[in-house]
Amino acid sequence: MTEDKSQHNGEGADAENIRVGVYICHCGGNISDTVEIERVVEAAAKMPSVVVARRNMFMCSDPGQSMIEEDIRTERLNRVVVGACSPSLHELTFRGVLTRAGINPYLFENANLREQVSWVSKGDPTGATDKAIRLVGAAVAKARLLRPLEPIRLEATPRVVVIGGGLTGLRCALDLARLDLDVTLLEEQPFLGGHLAELGQVYPSDKPAREILGELIREVSAHPRICILTSAEVIEASGCVGTFLLKVRAAGEMETQCFSAERIAADLASRAHGPNGDHHNDGAGTTELEIQAGMAVLATGFDHYTPSQGEYGYEEHPGIITLPALIRELESGGLGSGPPALNGRPINSIGFIHCVGSRELDGVHDQNGKTELNHYCSRVCCTSALWAAKQLQARYPDLQIYDFHKDIRTYGHGHEDIYEDTAKSGVIFCRFADTAPPKVTVTESDPPLMISLKDELTFNEEIDVPVDLVVLVTGMVPHAIDNLVDMLKLPRSADRFLQEVHPKLRPVEMAVNGVLIAGCCQAPLDSVESAAAASAAAAKAAALLGKGYIEREPFVARVDQALCNGTSACVEECKYNQAVSLVETAGGARKAQVNAAICCGCGMCAAVCPTGAIQVDGWRLDQFDAMIDALLVNY
Amino acid sequence: MEKQNIKTDVLIIGGGIAGLQAALDLGDQGFSVLIVEKEASIGGRMINLSKVFPTLDCSSCICTPKMAAAAHHDKISIMTLAQPTNVEHQGAGFAVTVREQPRYLNAEDCTGCRLCEYACPVDLVHEVEGNLGARKAIYVPFNNAIPQVALLDMDNCIMCGACEKACPTHCIDYLQEPREHTIEAGAIIVATGLDLAPMDVKAEYGGGKLVNVLHGLQVERLLAPHGPYGRVLRPSDGKVPDTVAYIQCAGSRDHSIGIPYCSRVCCMYAIKQAMLLSGALPLVEVFIYYMDIRAFGKGFEEFYQNAKAMGIEFIKAKVAQITEDEHRNPVLRYEDQVTGRVEERAHDLVVLSQGVVPAWDPRAVLPVEVGGDGFIAAANENVAPCRTSITGVFAAGVATGPKDIPDSIVQAGAAAAEAAAYLRGNDKVESITTADRPAQRPVEVG
């Protein structure tokens, strides 16, 4: 290792007078509790081209940012290095500082001293400080070779495709149209409304789902900016943010006119009466069409969890049904108008068993042929079950209802009231431990079903509760959308629902640029939460598409025509359709050419190019070389 | 009193995470926004939290960029120490009177250098640190406050003049008066967030007087890397606690103090704090006394199960009473629901997982409909949860009911969509017929 600085001067760096400012962040203690910040600042001051090196409690705070801004002006800085947290958090913040100070924002480089240093080296402050200095050295070396870049401007088609016509998709489509964007709403079923259409009165408003949806569908179908395609399936997807191209197969006649009030009512009525109700069929034949859209919103919703045969006795006795099935019976009057009965069998007592297919634990719950257990909580089932219980009580005051749960999670607006009301009017609550779910047995006696558990509310007493009807409170699983996930390369979380890009701050965006998510395809949500997510996604789309163009990061491949031999190695290596291709130049030679709208800057092409002609801007090979050399310098 | 007129597309009341996100979502659509915040800094509760459930992201690390983004946005203006005092309809929009409290210094000239703070001889408890830390009578609210400008607490100032002498820009002005502004706004979003449920009324739990009984926000500060003590200690004697107890539903699901609803975040913040405490103090034992654990959000149940696996003890019990022993250890009296026995147990530190109440009752100023729980009611909750009873007035975040950060952010986006549609004049589609519909058929292929 050498102390000779001149050796690390990359070519190009000398061409202009490079003036680097280095800023080290304490992150309120997150970094400074482990890394000796003063040492890093001292070392940075000695690095080539560095003219100022400073520190601050929070570089991202206003005073931190102002410090940089002022130095750029007074010290005539033309490169900035910040040693702080991961660039995924603040790279944009600091680029903004450079812009405000009047220099190209891409002349910024980040050294990650938190995730990559302090958080992972808590026990070794000396080593951490040394590592921090080396990373800052590498960042300075790269910064010296940075070139000004301009963001890529893409055309933005002012149309959004909304996939899924449940409450979420409907609400989102309407909001997008209200924000003056064109919308194509795709629904794979012949009817709109999704799962909400299966319900009767819904909490917390106590309005009939049909009224809520009917009004929404009327508005959506009447809106001149919205085109609805039912029985529609996406069969191909390409393009990127700004111009996605979706090939859609829609069965039957295209729905481009207003739905009549009668049609809406009939559809919704058929839904509430069962999954195979007599729904509209718009005729035979399929049409294929292509839709160009600037963005896509996924609102593909959920499926009810279906218990496996034998799970809590499911399918072993007609008196063991799921909550959605109970709601359907309630809705269609299947329990009768006199004393309640189901399929001719009188029902005097009902037992609800919560968390069927939710909150499952390894080693406790049977995999029952399922590929994975559902560890998550389905959020809406506690309240939905008690809401159903409340309606049963109102209709059949003599009915005895038992409720078997781990925890009652009536968290939302008005939910606790529902819980209290059912308790006051006689629902008997029993609690089982996470690790000891109740057992359901079919007996010869009357009533024929027996629920057995250790009840934590009566001091772990073993109890057997005979009932006429067992209602399995099933949760949600994500609706199967494997083809969309593959086509659009969508990330999913461990629970198999779609994964938002940042669970705290960016709940409706996905890592795939231009694709948003809302509603139950992301996680179990009630309609209130789904509707809010739908509107939030519309706001995001309006912000991105409203300007008529979209700006993308300029970190894409660029070809040096003079060096390109036209070997087509890059074209063969590229994983993205049409991102790089060979074109004939004026001189007749074939040279590589990059489509910046599609290129993702992955760098596979740069790795295989025999002459170094194709490189990714912002991550050029000379920059990597300089960084590696700098890592070996001792300061 | 000085008067000023300001025109803006949208006025947002409250600069917490919900207000900030709504402002960004509107600003990015090209609408001008004014945020009116009653405290000296924007950021709301989130900026003073330690880490957030269930990701355990450092809260100030992810909140600061939002604050900075709003502060630097060319469509967003921010007014701090300001509250609306009157709202009137004006055309399709509103005329809002806003009263701005004096900082007793000229904010444009203050550089946030803190020399005044260092010179000030008056020591006071710091509200932002949950009264566990100290501040001066003139002070910058906290490290990452926006704006980074000092304010003078006139009630506690002894008028010694030390700050005025220390100030390099001579910006201190002891005679500053409150200012009144008239804001002409096309639409309003209320995002006034939460306060903790009051505990002084809960005599069984010591009525807020037991020194080693803290509330959740105080523990957030103890756990923050830049908190008041720089580590976790108990207030009475600076002892590192060996056992810590959380009492759930303190000021939630409790008719006796008029708060029957579930506050929705306390289970999760207690579990989060318990995990962080176990990380900070490897020997600590943490007990959570609860009725139901409501870990209902994405990744929450998994988080709860992890906490159990880490050894945090969950005790199904309603705590009836908290007293104090001679060492000032809080003593809990509770009935263990699983064993049925009434137990007494002392802990070094007790945390009340206090519920949340609305921070602002808008009715005297802005007569939107409010539910029985005091939160702003939605006119059509299942479909449009951010629309209030007044057309053109929307609400988001905890102002509409308790919720966590992501749920608040989602509502902020929804309120922004609603306000934008309203301003575009597209609030309602009236009687559009098929004939009005332009050809919207996508291109047929094949």
Ligand SMILES: Cc1cc2nc3c(=O)[nH]c(=O)nc-3n(C[C@H](O)[C@H](O)[C@H](O)COP(=O)(O)OP(=O)(O)OC[C@H]3O[C@@H](n4cnc5c(N)ncnc54)[C@H](O)[C@@H]3O)c2cc1C
């Ligand atoms: C038993 C139960 C009771 C409930 N009760 C209430 C209540 O009382 N109050 C309340 O607020 N909430 C209630 N909910 C929650 C409510 O049902 C959901 O919040 C709501 O249905 C979510 O709407 P969504 O549009 O996100 O999903 P869904 O309703 O599932 O709609 C998704 C739609 O997308 C379509 N789709 C899926 N994949 C594709 C594809 N690839 N291409 C095209 N289209 C596709 C589907 O066909 C469907 O129409 C209840 C839920 C359950 C399970």
Ligand SMILES: Cc1cc2nc3c(=O)[nH]c(=O)nc-3n(C[C@H](O)[C@H](O)[C@H](O)COP(=O)(O)OP(=O)(O)OC[C@H]3O[C@@H](n4cnc5c(N)ncnc54)[C@H](O)[C@@H]3O)c2cc1C
């Ligand atoms: C102890 C505790 C721990 C928590 N931990 C987490 C966690 O780990 N993860 C998580 O997701 N959530 C957590 N939360 C919840 C989180 O704090 C809230 O979800 C979030 O703060 C809500 O944001 P908001 O903007 O709606 O309200 P707030 O943060 O309360 O912001 C409201 C703003 O409005 C201002 N304001 C109020 N009235 C007026 C008025 N009249 N005029 C002008 N301005 C006004 C206030 O000063 C404030 O700045 C926690 C809550 C508590 C109490």
